[in-house]
Amino acid sequence: MTEEEIRALVLRVLGEVAPDADLAALDHAADLAEQIDIDSMDQLNFVIGLHEATGVEIPERDYPKLASVDACVAYLAAALAG
Amino acid sequence: MPSLGADMDAGTITEWRVSPGAQVRKGDVVAVVETDKADIEVEVFEDGVLEEIVVPAGRKVPVGTVLARIRAPGEAAAPSEAPAPPAAPPVSEAVAPPPEVPPPAVPRPRPPGRVRASPAARRRAEELGVDLAAVAGTGPEGAVTVADVERAAGAAPPSRSERRQAELRRRIGLLMARSKREIPHYYLEDEIDLGPLAAWLARENERRPVTRRLLPAALLVRAVALATREVPEMNGVFEGGAFRPSASAHVGIAISLRTGGLIAPAIHDVQDRGLDEVMEALRDLVVRARRGTLRASEMSDPTITVSNLGETGAARVYGVIYPPQVALVGFGRIRERPWAEGGAVTARPAVSVTLSADHRVSDGHRGSLFLAAIARRLSRPEEL
Numbered sequence: 001m002t003e004e005e006i007r008a009l010v011l012r013v014l015g016e017v018a019p020d021a022d023l024a025a026l027d028h029a030a031d032l033a034e035q036i037d038i039d040s041m042d043q044l045n046f047v048i049g050l051h052e053a054t055g056v057e058i059p060e061r062d063y064p065k066l067a068s069v070d071a072c073v074a075y076l077a078a079a080l081a082g
Numbered sequence: 083m084p085s086l087g088a089d090m091d092a093g094t095i096t097e098w099r100v101s102p103g104a105q106v107r108k109g110d111v112v113a114v115v116e117t118d119k120a121d122i123e124v125e126v127f128e129d130g131v132l133e134e135i136v137v138p139a140g141r142k143v144p145v146g147t148v149l150a151r152i153r154a155p156g157e158a159a160a161p162s163e164a165p166a167p168p169a170a171p172p173v174s175e176a177v178a179p180p181p182e183v184p185p186p187a188v189p190r191p192r193p194p195g196r197v198r199a200s201p202a203a204r205r206r207a208e209e210l211g212v213d214l215a216a217v218a219g220t221g222p223e224g225a226v227t228v229a230d231v232e233r234a235a236g237a238a239p240p241s242r243s244e245r246r247q248a249e250l251r252r253r254i255g256l257l258m259a260r261s262k263r264e265i266p267h268y269y270l271e272d273e274i275d276l277g278p279l280a281a282w283l284a285r286e287n288e289r290r291p292v293t294r295r296l297l298p299a300a301l302l303v304r305a306v307a308l309a310t311r312e313v314p315e316m317n318g319v320f321e322g323g324a325f326r327p328s329a330s331a332h333v334g335i336a337i338s339l340r341t342g343g344l345i346a347p348a349i350h351d352v353q354d355r356g357l358d359e360v361m362e363a364l365r366d367l368v369v370r371a372r373r374g375t376l377r378a379s380e381m382s383d384p385t386i387t388v389s390n391l392g393e394t395g396a397a398r399v400y401g402v403i404y405p406p407q408v409a410l411v412g413f414g415r416i417r418e419r420p421w422a423e424g425g426a427v428t429a430r431p432a433v434s435v436t437l438s439a440d441h442r443v444s445d446g447h448r449g450s451l452f453l454a455a456i457a458r459r460l461s462r463p464e465e466l
Contacts, residue, residue: 019373020340023200024225
């Protein structure tokens with residue numbers, strides 16, 4: 001997957017988890033939880049959505065590495081390359 | 083028209099998903115009802131043939147109105163004799179879908195390709211009748227934001243979601259005022275050591291695939307449901323001047339909405355469901371609450387409510403009971419606290435649990451036993 005495809009995928013899954021959030025206004029470099037009020041249930045649904053779309057299994061200890069859209073893209077890109 | 087909460091007196095059918103003559107099965111969603119809180123999917127509770135739609139889409143009718151007739155298997159077809167559905171209460175001005183906002187005066191042609199915009203911005207554009215292709219986006223890579231859409235719409239009248247928000251807030255106010263007026267609340271509070279639970283959860287989640295991971299919320303809900311077996315006067319409804327206990331724990335889950343307000347749909351029969359099943363139900367319920375696709379059965383009959391502030395909330399919550407229920411259990415943020423035990427102080431993950439209960443049904447002693455039962459269940463997470 002290209003970085004652009006991964007970014008689109010991350011935004012799609014976020015949109016499913018938080019349908020009531022305005023994702024177009026997101027700053028991709030800034031903290032996700034602060035911008036759209038992501039709680040632990042949203043976080044879990046998010047990693048499940050990413051797993052279902054890519055097959056990447058994200059352990060709980062790696063959740064802090066998914067703090068922003070950019071960080072998610074970098075994490076998935078590395079996981080998919082590995 | 084099902085009652086979807088003590089504060090609902092009427093609802094509007096917005097959509098029928100089946101036509102007369104269609105086979106329906108128990109649990110099928112057949113219609114969508116618009117209430118002041120959300121759009122709710124209405125299921126059927128028996129198998130059969132949808133013989134007749136009594137209330138067409140667009141009509142607002144009082145709770146209790148027959149919406150459609152279902153012929154059970156083997157039952158003879160009934161003659162068509164449906165009485166006219168009653169009109170909604172005077173304040174509700176039957177029918178009348180929300181007025182459509184006119185499209186922009188000068189529609190511009192949509193360029194080829196999909197406009198970059200979030201689902202929320204698309205919904206807002208649809209509500210305001212704004213052509214997304216004609217909006218200059220200010221988000222990343224020119225994406226159209228909700229603010230862009232609203233700017234493009236100019237001085238638009240309040241949207242359907244804004245009207246609903248205002249109504250939701252008004253309804254919450256009315257219900258909570260009624261609760262405080264009618265229910266003699268008492269409050270109890272305790273602090274629970276979640277050390278064993280946190281350790282067990284970490285071990286469990288380490289070995290579980292991501293799709294089966296557990297969150298503390300599932301264990302809290304399950305512990306409350308099991309504790310109602312020991313103190314049944316916390317679980318049920320107070321109606322007609324008397325308490326009616328419930329054999330099942332239908333636990334209402336207070337879910338906050340990003341658009342403001344909160345909603346408390348139920349997970350049914352939590353006492354009989356395993357932890358994995360409760361976790362799955364919780365995940366599903368939160369997503370559907372925020373998407374606006376809850377079902378009528380989930381809104382109609384919670385017997386006790388759990389309010390869990392989660393990991394980013396305040397340290398404790400003193401809830402207001404949802405009538406006609408008689409108890410609400412509140413959990414604050416799980417946080418590390420100094421914990422004194424056996425003459426030593428250690429740092430432990432702990433949670434504050436509060437009970438708001440109805441003095442017409444129980445007293446502080448029974449409430450204390452209830453909190454103790456919750457704490458005991460949470461100290462043995464492997465048994466949940």
